[in-house]
Amino acid sequence: MSLQILPRGRWVGARVKRVEDPRFLTGEARYLADIQIPGTVHAAFVRSPYGHARIRRIDTSAARTVPGVLGVFTADDVAVLPPLASGLPIEGLKPTPQSVLAKEKVRFVGEAVAVVVAENRYVAEDAAELVEVDYEPLPAVTDAERAMAADAPLLHEDLGTNIVYQKTTTLGDIDAAFAQADRVFRRRFHTNRFVAAPMETRGCLSVYERASGQLTFYSSTQMPHMLRLFLALFLGIPEHKVRVISPEVGGAFGQKMTIYPEEVVIAYLGKVLGRPVKWVEDRRENLAAATHAKEQIIELEAAVRSDGKVLGLKARLIGDGGAYSFNTASALIEPLAAAGIIPGVYDIRAYQHEVIAVCTNKSPVGAFRAVGWTAAQTARELFFDEIARELGLDPAEFRRRNVITSDQFPYTTMTGMVYDSGSYRESLERALELVGYDELRRRQAELRQQGRYLGVGISLYVEPTAWGSEIALQAGFPFPSHDNATVTIDPTGKVRVAVSVHSHGQGHETTLAQVAAEILGVSIDDVVVEHGDTDRAPWGMGTYASRSAVIGGGMVALAAQEVREKLLRVASRLLEVAPEDLDIQDGTVFVKGAPDRSLSLFQVAFAAYLDGRVRAEGEEPLLSATKFYDPRATYSNGCLVTVCEVDSETGLVHLEKIVAVEDCGTMLNPMIVEGQVMGAIAQGIGGALYEAMIYDENGQLLTDTFLSYALPTATEVPELIIEHLETPSPVTIGGIKGIGEGGLLATPAAVAGAVLDAIWPAGRTIEQLPLTPERVLSALTAETGA
Amino acid sequence: MERVPITVTVNGQTVSAEVEPRMTLADFLRDELGLTGTKLGCEHGVCGSCTVLWDGAAVRSCLVLAAQADGAAITTIEGLATEGQLHPVQQAFWEAHALQCGFCTPGMILTAVALLSEDANPSEQAIREALSGNLCRCTGYQNIVRAVQLAAERLRSSS
Incomplete structure (x- = not known):
């Protein structure tokens, strides 16, 4: 396979305005809740108000008598449905099967216990209020370390423990590294549990046609084909009679890449009731019962030479997995991913990690942009800042002394990641230059004299992208995958691209059209991109983990290239020249060097379909190709620098600016890249300063509205300065890398680093994010004795 | 439940309807009039996705009842572009x-x-x-x- 098939020209690399935008701008776009099918009935779930309780009895009789109610269902009514469990083939990982409606016990606030279906949502909610569940409250455990204690309340009694995984791995000569160290440092961080909070909540609509046995399932999902597969298996419907349609999706960020119990229940009820059944989650449900993310307790230990060289690292990573080791990738999704990336961009040749996954009485943990890597990056970068200061080194200089340099690529880390290329040191230097680092340090010292607290935070990162089989393996999650694209030129010469990667804000209808247009020599206006419907898009995994630019771009390039060759073979017979002497531009096929000998794409395509004489022996008439792509592992990188000032009276953090230098290889559309970076940075600001899911000791969720769970608004996000470096990957088609997650991977470290820098040495006492005014102020007060 | 008669101007069109007293303006626009461009992101007045113009002022349609809109002029996203020209x-x-x-x-x-x-x-x-x-x-x-x-x-x- 040629990696060079993707040229850069008129379309690839251009700031093309998004072709999908008009329907969003005018309100025509149809999300799940907007789909109206005659005869639809509506579901409302009854959810646990307890973090941990035994279900003694459920009385649905009052709810059933409400006019307009079609049915009330509990675990007993859906007993035919198998429990959900993680299928990840990792030795030593204990499964925690989850009944789709809670059976015998509830294990977190918000767990679905029953579901009411009624003629409209208002009536469904009225009736849900009348479902009486008799609970016997049990002691809850909401702290991962406490959950590991021998006397902790057990979530899954049959396991005899809340620890679903624990394993230590030693890479390199860790004892020698620590024996040779001049200094050894230790630090503990507790990264916060925060959530994707897409503006559109989850939802689904099940339409079952009894006569044909066909299930059409609409869902706000990131992975329609995976959902189809699992629905077929869970419901016992042959897969070819299941169609999943993911309409417009109002943000997902990983939260919608799982098979949710609610989806299985609703799909089933559509079949049982013979009426379309719709469920649209409300915000409280989303905050309580959709997957949470990113909470870990990470203890780091570093063996360091006095010149700042890190000789070895030890990490203990405890993932707080919530009530179930969830079906996406289990409770390992956070700590195992984190363990792999702890060394990051640094040249560290001895490493030991202990990965622990624990169940607690909280919502299960799933994917959220930069899974595991956010926590790992935050802990390591803040730790390195601290080591630098202890050694009397500038944090930037400390990084220079440890960073992997460009002459070391390809670089294999101790955890088996193969960094293909990048600009680690270069991005650091460029970011420092852009932010005016030396001047900032001078200003910081001056302001400190005046009792003002200015801080600078650096976060230098590498991001595994292109989530295919190889990188999944390198990151510790052995799950093979592949994705497919079909490119077709219709008889009129128009181009249709159908892809397995789903778009929920990423702009694939534009970027993937750019790829096809470039290769086929047509205008982007002559290309449509389809996705999200299993009947129209070819098979594949969907969109997550910064995979769609690389995988989508690559597979569209492959398919478009094959179609181009077919088209040119037809044209060569029409024009009586060799195919290699032909080119296509602006929808015209012409003889190189003799542009007047030409045919329109329409003429060639029309002949290909309808004029049998131009078809060679054995040639297929359709101008169509379906190609798969499962890329080699590739890694993006970048550097963020944050400047902030901390108000020592209130503890409030004012962000002045964030500089982001990123390198995602070849860019399909820089405008879209910048959009990804800026959006991810804003989420990272939320994670650093504002967002946290808080449970009390009884397992009660205290943050179940957008008042108590605070997202950044336009006034909290400062000026963002973005600059691109472009180091094309030597191992992917077109050199594309991917950049979906870098911003959220790196920002909490950069922002928290700036805050801790501002208030140093008080910063050393803070070990938990987010950096709320209370935490900042209490650290400052303790330090200054004020 | 007794229904309330209302007359509202929505995107320049006069609409008369009878609504349940508890129906929100957002649900009225979306479910009764099919104007699904108005989005519901939180239904507790924080996210602003359901914002519509009420006599020209920005209002959260999840926090007001359809019955309250009697006599008001409402503009939704569907009513912003004129004759195919984006605003x-x-x-x-x-x-x-x-x-x-x-x-x-x-x-x-x-x-x-x-x-x-x-x-x-x-x-x-x-x-x-x-x-x-x-x-x-x-x-x-x-x-x-x-x-x-x-x-x-x-x-x-x-x-």
Whole structure:
């Protein structure tokens, strides 16, 4: 396979305005809740108000008598449905099967216990209020370390423990590294549990046609084909009679890449009731019962030479997995991913990690942009800042002394990641230059004299992208995958691209059209991109983990290239020249060097379909190709620098600016890249300063509205300065890398680093994010004795 | 449940209906009139996705009842473009890449329209404050602020 098939020209690399935008701008776009099918009935779930309780009895009789109610269902009514469990083939990982409606016990606030279906949502909610569940409250455990204690309340009694995984791995000569160290440092961080909070909540609509046995399932999902597969298996419907349609999706960020119990229940009820059944989650449900993310307790230990060289690292990573080791990738999704990336961009040749996954009485943990890597990056970068200061080194200089340099690529880390290329040191230097680092340090010292607290935070990162089989393996999650694209030129010469990667804000209808247009020599206006419907898009995994630019771009390039060759073979017979002497531009096929000998794409395509004489022996008439792509592992990188000032009276953090230098290889559309970076940075600001899911000791969720769970608004996000470096990957088609997650991977470290820098040495006492005014102020007060 | 008769002007059209007293304006627009461009992101008045114009002012349609809208003139996102021409704010959102998933976009655009009708030349800070009642999880707001600046510029030079 040629990696060079993707040229850069008129379309690839251009700031093309998004072709999908008009329907969003005018309100025509149809999300799940907007789909109206005659005869639809509506579901409302009854959810646990307890973090941990035994279900003694459920009385649905009052709810059933409400006019307009079609049915009330509990675990007993859906007993035919198998429990959900993680299928990840990792030795030593204990499964925690989850009944789709809670059976015998509830294990977190918000767990679905029953579901009411009624003629409209208002009536469904009225009736849900009348479902009486008799609970016997049990002691809850909401702290991962406490959950590991021998006397902790057990979530899954049959396991005899809340620890679903624990394993230590030693890479390199860790004892020698620590024996040779001049200094050894230790630090503990507790990264916060925060959530994707897409503006559109989850939802689904099940339409079952009894006569044909066909299930059409609409869902706000990131992975329609995976959902189809699992629905077929869970419901016992042959897969070819299941169609999943993911309409417009109002943000997902990983939260919608799982098979949710609610989806299985609703799909089933559509079949049982013979009426379309719709469920649209409300915000409280989303905050309580959709997957949470990113909470870990990470203890780091570093063996360091006095010149700042890190000789070895030890990490203990405890993932707080919530009530179930969830079906996406289990409770390992956070700590195992984190363990792999702890060394990051640094040249560290001895490493030991202990990965622990624990169940607690909280919502299960799933994917959220930069899974595991956010926590790992935050802990390591803040730790390195601290080591630098202890050694009397500038944090930037400390990084220079440890960073992997460009002459070391390809670089294999101790955890088996193969960094293909990048600009680690270069991005650091460029970011420092852009932010005016030396001047900032001078200003910081001056302001400190005046009792003002200015801080600078650096976060230098590498991001595994292109989530295919190889990188999944390198990151510790052995799950093979592949994705497919079909490119077709219709008889009129128009181009249709159908892809397995789903778009929920990423702009694939534009970027993937750019790829096809470039290769086929047509205008982007002559290309449509389809996705999200299993009947129209070819098979594949969907969109997550910064995979769609690389995988989508690559597979569209492959398919478009094959179609181009077919088209040119037809044209060569029409024009009586060799195919290699032909080119296509602006929808015209012409003889190189003799542009007047030409045919329109329409003429060639029309002949290909309808004029049998131009078809060679054995040639297929359709101008169509379906190609798969499962890329080699590739890694993006970048550097963020944050400047902030901390108000020592209130503890409030004012962000002045964030500089982001990123390198995602070849860019399909820089405008879209910048959009990804800026959006991810804003989420990272939320994670650093504002967002946290808080449970009390009884397992009660205290943050179940957008008042108590605070997202950044336009006034909290400062000026963002973005600059691109472009180091094309030597191992992917077109050199594309991917950049979906870098911003959220790196920002909490950069922002928290700036805050801790501002208030140093008080910063050393803070070990938990987010950096709320209370935490900042209490650290400052303790330090200054004020 | 007794129903309440209302007459509302929605996107220039007079609509008469009988609604349940507890029906929200958002549900009325979406479920009764089929105007699903108005989005529900939180249903407790924080996210701003359901913002519509009520006699020209930005209002959260999840927090008011349809019955309260009797006699009001409501503009939803569907009523903003005229004769196939995008409103300058819509056009600016497109050009500045001020949307990704698009879910918050109708509310953002209508909030910006209300702002610009009151202040033709808002400062960046004023724009940020006016938008601070609308949550966006995709864009990081920077391009939204730029879009509003761009629209303001164009509206000033065209008036």
